[in-house]
Every structure is written in structure tokens, then in C-alpha cells.
Amino acid sequence: MNWAAVVDWTGAVFMLLGALLCLVAGIGLMRLPDVLTRMHAATKPQALGLLFVLGGAALWLRTVVDVTTLILIAIFQLVTTPVAAHMVGRAGYRGRLDRQRLVLDELGEAIEEAEQRREAQRAAERRGEAEPVDAGGDTSAASGEGSSEGGGSPEDRGPSAA
Amino acid sequence: MMLVVAAVLIAAGVLVAARLAIGPSTLDRAVALDALVSVIMAGIGVYTAVQHVPFYLPVMLVLAFLGFTGSVAIARFMTLRDEAGTTDVDESRYAGKSADTLAEQNVGSWSTRPKGRKGSDGNEGRNGGGRRKNR
Known part of the structure; x- marks a missing residue:
């Protein structure tokens, strides 16, 4: 068993693990009851599953340009995914959420x-009828937000x- | 081996698309859309590795770079719509005022504020703070 076969099998196992994490996300999205818990399931293939698949693809492609592109893809995915998760989680908390289940x-x-x-x-x-002095708040909307709150x-x- | 991987990915895509179709709320659909994007990216990665054709790697790059904008837009839209609902507006403070006063106050809190109206300034300050809280 030579070197290339070992690398190919390792890459295949990586891709299988990534695909299984995608399947876990699908099952979790179908079975979990809530927006936040579904987010918990949906973030599995976004970070770890995609990293597994990209690692497997890098082990199969084995050229500098392709591996560099795959690393860029991984970096962009890891940077942009938490932004979306943050926004969706906040909107889900503000929206209709059963607080008793938290x-x-x-x-x-x-x-x-x-x-x-x-x-x-x-x-x-x-x-006290102490009228708060609106110090200098004249034109902008942002100036009126905190001046009367003391x-x-x-x-x-x-x-x-x- | 790769056929197994493809079958698992297709099953995952079908499940996620089912949640995308039946999701009760819009945020469920946004979450499912994110998951679907990542499943599609995994599929493109597996295809690239199996076929040894790197032509679709830029597609993955663009998906990784811009895939989050859709759900961010949806979440932002949902937050703004909740904010425009009835939970945040303190209507009791405006009881007994005429519509012109209310319109002036609403305009004044976002554009130029009328000078020399100290009472309305205080109201707008509190209103602005309360509105900012839920954003």
C-alpha cells in the first residue's frame, strides 16, 4: 500500500465524515422543535462538516492552487457563518420563542x-418634575437617545x- | 465509497429542503437555507475531489463569502418588523394629544427637531432610548 493510496483513503474518510455531519444536520432540522435548537443542528455542517469535506478534497487534489483555494474557502466560511448565526439567533430570541423551555x-x-x-x-x-436638560441635543436623532436618561x-x- | 458519500449528501439535502419547505416561521427557513448552502458546498467539494476538476472551486468561494447575506437580511427584516409591532410603542404617553403633535414628534425624533420644545424633547429622548433597546 503506497503513499497515495493512504492519502486517498484518508481523504475519503474525511469526506464521509463531512457528509455524515450534513446528514446529522438534516435529521436535526427535521426533529428539533425550536428555532434555536434547529440553529444548533444546522451549524454542524457549516463549520466542522465543511472543514472535513474541504480537507478530504485537498487530500485528493494535492495541487498548490487548489489547496490554497480550499483554505480560502474554509477561512471565509468560518468568518461569515457566525455573523449569520448571530443575527438569526437574535431575531429568534426577539420573536416568538417559548421562554419556558429555555x-x-x-x-x-x-x-x-x-x-x-x-x-x-x-x-x-x-x-420630582425635574425636567432633564437636553444638553445640546438639537438636530441629530442620535443625540436624543441618552441625554434625558441621566x-x-x-x-x-x-x-x-x- | 464515494457513492455512499453522495447518497448521504443527497439524503441530507432532501431533509434540509423539507425543513425549508415546511418550516413554520421565516427564521426556520433562513436556518434551513444556511444549512442547504453548506450541504451544497459539501457536494461541490466532493464532486471536485472525485472528478479532479477544480472549475467549481470559485463557486464554493463565492458561496462561502456571500452565503450568509441572505439569512442576515431575513433576520434583520424580521427584527425590524417585530420592532414596528405593538409591544414597543408606549401609546399611553401619547393619550390626549392631537395628531399634529404626534406627527411633529415622530418627525422631529428622526430629522430636525423643533427648537424650544423642552417637554417634547424629553419624550423623544425616552422614546428613542426605548426603541433602541429592542434593536
Whole structure:
């Protein structure tokens, strides 16, 4: 058994593993109940499965140009996939989500705290009738966001930016 | 061996496409579309390796580079539409005001703000903060 046959069989095993991860994604997408859990299943072939397939293809092609292209593909995939997952996950959390089924909901606690702090701030303003000075906020929309919140607004925006 | 790999990939593609078809919400379809793109990329990789033709590698490059834009656009659209819903707007604050005042306030919070209206400035500040929270 020479060297090329070993490399070819290794590449074939890699591609089979990648295809099996794709199959796992398909089964998970069909069986899991929720957007977030389906994301968990769908990210398997996006990172590891595609890396397996690209490694197998690189072991089969074995030229410098092709392997370089495959490495570029892997890098781009690893860079762009978390962006999409982040956006979809945030939209899924904000949308119709059964909060009771979540095991851990740190973002929900943070949002709740921010809501309570904002309500307290609002109540204090209403009680004291202390009109907050809108310092210099004249034209842009961004200048009006935090000036009337007093000191509480940076902490309010902090957890909700996640 | 490669026939087995192709069969597994086709089965995975069929399952993912089924979720793409029956997914109850739009975000399910976005997730399934991402998974389908990666399955297609895996298929192109296997085809390239088996046939030893590197002509489709640029296609994989473009898919890896631009495949995420669709689901990002969908997610952004869904977030904006939720934001325009009823959960975020504090309507009780506007009770008893005329429509002209409301229109002025809405315009003023995004473009030039009317000068010398301190009360409405405070309202718009809070409104802007609350709207920013859910983005």
C-alpha cells in the first residue's frame, strides 16, 4: 500500500465524515422543535462538516492552487457563518420563542433589569418634575437617545446590545 | 465509497429542503437555507475531489463569502418588523394629544427637531432610548 493510496483513503474518510455531519444536520432540522435548537443542528455542517469535506478534497487534489483555494474557502466560511448565526439567533430570541423551555436565559434577566431601572428613572422624573436638560441635543436623532436618561442610559443599553 | 458519500449528501439535502419547505416561521427557513448552502458546498467539494476538476472551486468561494447575506437580511427584516409591532410603542404617553403633535414628534425624533420644545424633547429622548433597546 503506497503513499497515495493512504492519502486517498484518508481523504475519503474525511469526506464521509463531512457528509455524515450534513446528514446529522438534516435529521436535526427535521426533529428539533425550536428555532434555536434547529440553529444548533444546522451549524454542524457549516463549520466542522465543511472543514472535513474541504480537507478530504485537498487530500485528493494535492495541487498548490487548489489547496490554497480550499483554505480560502474554509477561512471565509468560518468568518461569515457566525455573523449569520448571530443575527438569526437574535431575531429568534426577539420573536416568538417559548421562554419556558429555555434552560438558561441570561439575556432575559438583563433585559428585565434594564426595564426595571428605566421604569424607576421614569417614575423619579415624574415625581420630582425635574425636567432633564437636553444638553445640546438639537438636530441629530442620535443625540436624543441618552441625554434625558441621566446616568442610567449606558447601563440600559449595555446588556440589550447583545 | 464515494457513492455512499453522495447518497448521504443527497439524503441530507432532501431533509434540509423539507425543513425549508415546511418550516413554520421565516427564521426556520433562513436556518434551513444556511444549512442547504453548506450541504451544497459539501457536494461541490466532493464532486471536485472525485472528478479532479477544480472549475467549481470559485463557486464554493463565492458561496462561502456571500452565503450568509441572505439569512442576515431575513433576520434583520424580521427584527425590524417585530420592532414596528405593538409591544414597543408606549401609546399611553401619547393619550390626549392631537395628531399634529404626534406627527411633529415622530418627525422631529428622526430629522430636525423643533427648537424650544423642552417637554417634547424629553419624550423623544425616552422614546428613542426605548426603541433602541429592542434593536
